[in-house]
Amino acid sequence: MKRENDIVHNLRDIYGYGYTKVFSDVTDSVARIHISKTQMGIIKYIYLKGHATPSALAAEMNVQRSAVTHTIKKLEQKNLxxxxxxxxxxxxRSKLIYMTREAEELLEEFMDNILKKISEDVGELSREEARTLHDATLTILKYIPGGIDNETHS
Structure with a gap:
């Protein structure tokens, strides 16, 4: 039981670090064009699905369709x-929302910044540590939503 508790606490620290440190260090690309969390959520959803209807976005984000329409107009103005x-x-009357090439480039830059930061953080691992960390990340991916092959352990 103690080991499972330690695992949960370690993952809390890892995820907490990831959210507070990594993302604060790599959000320059997002901050530069003033993208809100909601706007980034829409871009992420469209990235994963290829396109979306305003209704699907409203349901996914648990907001009114009018709020999604307003946010989409802002994203259109930013050419995203x-x-x-x-x-x-x-x-x-039915509409589909697609990402632009600019939005794809923004996501690529964002993800590249995340990879760079993580590489800096784990760059000094020994081969054995790297192997152990690799195995641990595969296990984590197996149990989180969107993990390996977008399938998780039941």
Whole structure:
């Protein structure tokens, strides 16, 4: 029981560090163009799904559709999303939101910054430590949402 408790506390520290240290160090690209957490959430969702309807975004984010519409307009002004008629339905009012190339580049820069920061943090590992950490990360990915092959342990 103590070992399981230690694991949970260690992961809390790792995730806490990841959130507070890594993301504060690498958010320059996001801060530069003043992207809110909500805007980044929309970009992330579209990145994962390829496109989205305003209704799907509202449901995912648990907000009113009007709030999503307002946020999408801000993202359009920043040239991070485009809104097109949904050709998957016969409803001319239905819209699909897509990421622009600029949004893809922003995400790539953000992820590159995260990789750079993590590489700096673990750059001095011995081979044995690297092997152990590799095995541990595979185990963690197995148990978190979106982990290995987007499947998690049940």
């Amino acid at each position: 999303v485009t809104v097109k008629q949904n050709e998957l339905t016969n409803d001319r």
